[in-house]
Amino acid sequence: MSDKINYEAGFGSNALKDPQRVVFITPKTSAKVKGDIGKKVMSYPNLLLREAIALEVMVIALVILSLFWDAPLEQLANPLVTPNPAKAPWYFLGLQELLHYFPPIVAGILIPTLVILALVVIPYFNVNIKSEPFWAANRTRRFLIFVVILAALLVFLVFFEAWSVIAPTLAVALLVFVSYFASAGGPRSAEFLRTRPVSWWVMTWFIAVAVTLTVVGTFFRGPGWSWVWPWR
């Protein structure tokens, strides 16, 4: 990147026409190097045309789906007849699965609130803006911290017997171990994992847990929230 610096300085002496600017770079920031991000084109028609194509593709796909799949309609609502299990809409079944393991105040209130707060504050954490790999510095120390956090988390989850959280957590933890022991210049997938920043790992773990919980709650839970196999 350093061999690409290509700038001009000192345009003219007319201060009104070419104001001179002084840039202060405070110790904690770095000067932003603006690389080449390509040329611009007119939104009309380039963007609008693509949006129109997106609309058409989407409508065609949804119309085909609507022709072959019928929206469910059960019996008239009856407060006296409780179906077993009574399930929330699919996007809340992850939460309902959590409710199976943890007390309602934790699974129903605390965890969703913390997740939303975490999502909101993501951009206001200015740590690691350059998204350096997790193992770029302090390898041993970071590895120890990771192992301690993982162990504490697993003890907590095992205590509540939250198996459908433990499984994706272990899977992602395994990938973290792979990324730690992978050496530079290995196979592509190992190299990809090795260069991931910590934020990538946290989000991937979150998505893995959320998807597992939702899938388990949707397909693998039957009467009394017991485990069932969807194909039986």
Place this chain on the structure above:
Amino acid sequence: MATSPIELALNRLRETRAWRSIFRRGPARSNRTRSLAIFGNIFLHLLPVKVREQSLRVRATYYLGSFSFLLFLLLTMTGILLMLYYHPAVPQAYLDMKDLRFVVSNGVFLRNLHRVGAHAMVIAVFWHMFHVFYRGGYRPPHQFNWVVGVVLMLLTLFLSYTGYLLPWDQLAFWAITVGTNIISAEPVLGHDVRFLLLGGNLVGENALLRFYVLHCVILPLVAGMFIAVHFWRIQKDGGLTLREDHEREGHERQD
């Protein structure tokens, strides 16, 4: 240039005084009139006049944000049509579902399209959010727009959830009962919030009416305003987050 009769007719139409009074520009054949087409239009002016060629590539965004918005439009249109056949009352709401299936022409298709679109929108919004995260789209100067996006994600969930009750069948009733019971687990305000939402202690007529008003009026209006801010801020924050050349090369080597 204009060869077909349709094009000739269109060109003649563009020359009329009425057309010119509406659009106040000539045909979009120069960059000036193409710019006017965007910022001279109250809806399109939320978009930038120019976009980076790179940000138009499918692999840059998979058009997930576009799909989320277009699904919102589709759901608004199918929702308005469904409103013509729907009464938010017990048990008429359920009878209207039966009418949609057996009496209204294409009623099944209309309801299917709304339902499929709703599921698709939830998926598109979540996928959009995760994709933006992995691309680092939340970084300065896009911090605030990320927060607007989180609000839109929550509004999408609320919209879908309030719509879930409206068919007034067993599925709807018990899904809402289960969901709103979670709220009352909150020790301080839980019961009050649930009472406010349902208009009572049980899911009943008042709950149906409140969910109907939320689903058809309040939430779409609020979501519409946040969507406008979301689009506007993309433009004001200088377009999408794009990889610079050296990063992109490095990335492509990894692929």
